[in-house]
Amino acid sequence: MQLIKGTTKLLGVIGHPVEHSQSPKMHNAAIASLGLDYIYLPFPVQPKDLEDAIAGFRAIGVVGFSITIPHKQAIIPLLSEVSDIAQAVGAVNTVKNTAGGWIGTNTDVEGFITPLFAYNRDWSQTEAVILGNGGAARAVVAGCAKLGCASIHVVGRNRENLNGFQQSWSNSPLAINNLHIHLWEELPNLISQADLLVNTTPVGMSPKVDQSPVDTDVMARLKKDAIAYDLIYTPRPTKFLQQAKTQGAIAIDGLEMLVQQGAIALKFWLDKEPPVDVMRQAIQ
Numbered sequence: 001m002q003l004i005k006g007t008t009k010l011l012g013v014i015g016h017p018v019e020h021s022q023s024p025k026m027h028n029a030a031i032a033s034l035g036l037d038y039i040y041l042p043f044p045v046q047p048k049d050l051e052d053a054i055a056g057f058r059a060i061g062v063v064g065f066s067i068t069i070p071h072k073q074a075i076i077p078l079l080s081e082v083s084d085i086a087q088a089v090g091a092v093n094t095v096k097n098t099a100g101g102w103i104g105t106n107t108d109v110e111g112f113i114t115p116l117f118a119y120n121r122d123w124s125q126t127e128a129v130i131l132g133n134g135g136a137a138r139a140v141v142a143g144c145a146k147l148g149c150a151s152i153h154v155v156g157r158n159r160e161n162l163n164g165f166q167q168s169w170s171n172s173p174l175a176i177n178n179l180h181i182h183l184w185e186e187l188p189n190l191i192s193q194a195d196l197l198v199n200t201t202p203v204g205m206s207p208k209v210d211q212s213p214v215d216t217d218v219m220a221r222l223k224k225d226a227i228a229y230d231l232i233y234t235p236r237p238t239k240f241l242q243q244a245k246t247q248g249a250i251a252i253d254g255l256e257m258l259v260q261q262g263a264i265a266l267k268f269w270l271d272k273e274p275p276v277d278v279m280r281q282a283i284q
């Protein structure tokens with residue numbers, strides 16, 4: 001463990017709640033491994049206190065921080081600059097203090113894509129099917145667009161929310177014109193086209209580990225060489241990934257995305273190569 005001194009610089013994560021966050025473990029392991037005079041702390045911040053918290057962070061010279069639920073959208077008007085990718089996603093998960101003010105970005109998109117690069121695929125021929133249309137689904141859609149997927153299908157349970165989700169991409173800097181929306185009733189037909197099937201719903205997350213967003217008989221229609229990707233990282237694997245593996249598909253869980261988005265954030269703050277293996281080991 002590093003020694004906190006008068007010179008120690010501050011990084012952290014804000015959220016409400018924030019107690020469950022794995023980020024302090026991961027970032028403090030990286031800081032120790034790099035031998036840096038920094039510390040990364042959790043800051044529970046209620047929505048009503050967000051503006052005061054950010055002003056306080058500026059006053060005490062916090063170098064940068066991560067943002068988790070429920071502040072990923074609310075932080076945007078409080079920043080001086082927002083990266084193109086964060087604008088496209090409509091959410092900021094990483095902020096850096098600069099002379100000109102706070103700069104925000106979104107590292108979930110690269111975090112989502114990076115584990116996929118381990119597989120040699122022609123992404124331009126890939127049909128992506130994304131389950132859920134919440135915050136994480138936005139980063140996944142942006143990731144699929146960056147990969148150049150042939151089509152991006154989003155499955156949700158509320159037609160109005162789905163329409164709003166699709167509409168929100170119409171003025172996006174990513175110019176997504178191959179996004180299709182579907183209700184869950186359409187999944188049994190849609191799933192057989194999927195080359196990449198991504199679960200962005202919380203269904204199957206600990207403690208409800210016996211649940212899956214996809215019925216076993218529907219999963220039986222998944223192609224044998226498809227990639228099934230679950231953003232959930234507890235448990236490992238989820239029931240969704242177990243079903244997909246039984247089908248012969250490749251399974252990717254959410255841990256690597258968590259590690260990679262954190263590594264990209266650390267590089268954004270410190271401009272140093274992050275020790276990804278150390279970060280992975282810290283939360284495995």
Ligand code: NAP
Pocket residue numbers: 108111132133134135136137156157158161200201202203205213231232233254255257258259261
């Ligand atoms: P969110 O904004 O609340 O979105 C959740 C989505 O799942 C919504 O579209 C919701 O539908 C849908 N959903 C919830 N319960 C459902 C159910 N029983 N059946 C069908 N759909 C359901 O949450 P989020 O921030 O996107 O996070 C989603 C998951 O991703 C969480 O498990 C989170 O831990 C994980 N995540 C992982 C990483 C990582 O780095 N690995 C990063 C971000 C998130 P409605 O819109 O109809 O409510």
